[in-house]
Amino acid sequence: MARTKPGEQRRSELLDAAESRVLQDGIDSLTVDDITVGAGVAKGTFYLHFTNKDDLLGALRDRYVQRFVSNQRQAAEPSGGVDKIERWILSGIDEYRRDVRLHDLLFHHPSRPEGPEDNPAVDALRDLLVEIGATIPDPTATAVILYHAMHGTADHILHTPADEDRMLAEVTRLCRILLAPAT
Amino acid sequence: MARTKPGEQRRSELLDAAESRVLQDGIDSLTVDDITVGAGVAKGTFYLHFTNKDDLLGALRDRYVQRFVSNQRQAAEPSGGVDKIERWILSGIDEYRRDVRLHDLLFHHPSRPEGPEDNPAVDALRDLLVEIGATIPDPTATAVILYHAMHGTADHILHTPADEDRMLAEVTRLCRILLAPAT
Amino acid sequence: MARTKPGEQRRSELLDAAESRVLQDGIDSLTVDDITVGAGVAKGTFYLHFTNKDDLLGALRDRYVQRFVSNQRQAAEPSGGVDKIERWILSGIDEYRRDVRLHDLLFHHPSRPEGPEDNPAVDALRDLLVEIGATIPDPTATAVILYHAMHGTADHILHTPADEDRMLAEVTRLCRILLAPAT
Amino acid sequence: MARTKPGEQRRSELLDAAESRVLQDGIDSLTVDDITVGAGVAKGTFYLHFTNKDDLLGALRDRYVQRFVSNQRQAAEPSGGVDKIERWILSGIDEYRRDVRLHDLLFHHPSRPEGPEDNPAVDALRDLLVEIGATIPDPTATAVILYHAMHGTADHILHTPADEDRMLAEVTRLCRILLAPAT
């Protein structure tokens, strides 16, 4: 039986198996055994691809962020002006809602290394604000706030799905108000 | 030496010791031994006051929330109108900044029981918005967003202290815009 | 069932169990499980008395040395002059032969911390040489050599028991020659 | 690139790599990976030349002994009489000092198979004693003792370099006294 696979694929399969377990039971109960059994390999194989469990968690986080920003970028692409921001925000909320569980599990876990570690999503949003030439005093500050409003909105909708419509409406209002050309 | 103390005091001392260790090293590395040594009691004493470690963590969370809302209420008290909201927000940011580490450690930890579990701070903010008669379409939605903007701002300032002024300015702007009587 | 025992006794029992396993199979195959099973306690109990396996090995070495020098001292006590040295040497050989296996296992093992770490037996021998007023140019150097001659003799007898008599005779000759008042 | 090399050379390179790693970190931490990486070959190649790790360690020991006795023989060659013994001893000390670390690492390690296994160096010394016609009652016994005195002296000088001169003087004295034609 051909057991050898290209390195990238094995690594991916291990990440997939880990992600799936994390979604089921969280990081704390995640064991290397779980992962390797899930990926159909022996325990030692894990250490051929990751130096230890934290290394894998880091890889999981990187993969998450990469997927996220790439999706969001794609969704906002076609539009322009304030619409672009709105779409970016709304697609972000959408994506968060789909993945928020994984997000929180991965990023609100003590295994995450300390340190500032700036948020690529905030940076992307700031760039977008600049790009559309929004008439705002401080794009960075606005980006931070919008980003957290987006995140909080997604969270809230998850906890209270009934509030979905009103929350989306309010976020939209916030967007328009914050970015409206001051008259 | 009289080693017996009133139950409430022992319990408090254990909570204090635990909180102090959590602030130093996080929850994951917190052991019952740490706590009892910190409180100057034997290991078994812990189980006289808490049924298990998670029970203590829950008590720590309750104490945190109680302190927080009570402080914020006090700070906003004297003012009225939009000022009251602004004060509430700014004092919240202030307090978060002082305690955000403990907050995140306690509330972003997998030991926290799952489930919706509504946020008393958001409720308090909504009540405030209603109380001052803000002319907004959806006080609840606005409260959610303002709350997360507040939290995100505090987080960002912690990571990037240099941004303090601009962030506070932007949050103030947000408050005024969102709550401004629509003209 | 009264499971609690005085600390010193538990510690001793663990040392005994470990020593016994080491004598059977050497240090490399010694596991903490072996030790605790041998001592009739749970695994965790081991770590109540030793910080880790190396710590226990160190304790085993200390105990060995203490026993050794104390026995040797006792054997040499009654005599005086060159006789005292001879007795010390011969009792040392005797004891080595009884314990050489344990000695080598403990002291010729990589787990032993590096570093000079002077040999208490050599020191004791030097003191003895001085005490009896041996007419030798360099008591320290003579002590080193006699000590190793003793050790080597014991080793050789163990490997080749048939040589016992001749080896003891030669060591005795060596003693007398080295310490004889130069004429 | 032509990766194939004559068997003897590959084997030698593997031995060299292993010896070098042993000298740095000891046998316990020596891994087959270390060796093959050090020799610039793949892991599997190791098993083309040695049946397992212990096999390689045995080869390392054999090589060591071969080198040692051949060097010592060469050093003693030119002289005769007691001088020859003295030279043999002193060159032995010299060589031990240079290689004692490797010696101890290789020969005081549990991986060494058990059993009597007589010492070729002692045999060589006994032959030498007989050859020069030393007037001693028991050449074998004397050889054993001299050999261990030599080894112990080398050890001591390594631990306490300051004692070098006095130790060499004492060993010389011992040689002369032990071998001196009894008057």
Add this chain to the structure above:
DNA sequence: AATGAATGAGGGTTCATTCAT
């Protein structure tokens, strides 16, 4: 009310060895 010795399940990591290519 308080103690603290004892428990024992649980999991991360290492590494010699194999074997399909």
Add this chain to the structure above:
DNA sequence: CATGAATGAACCCTCATTCAT
């Protein structure tokens, strides 16, 4: 001859919880 991905048994150590005193 040579490769190196894969295997999986083995073992140390942690720590929440119990319970006899």
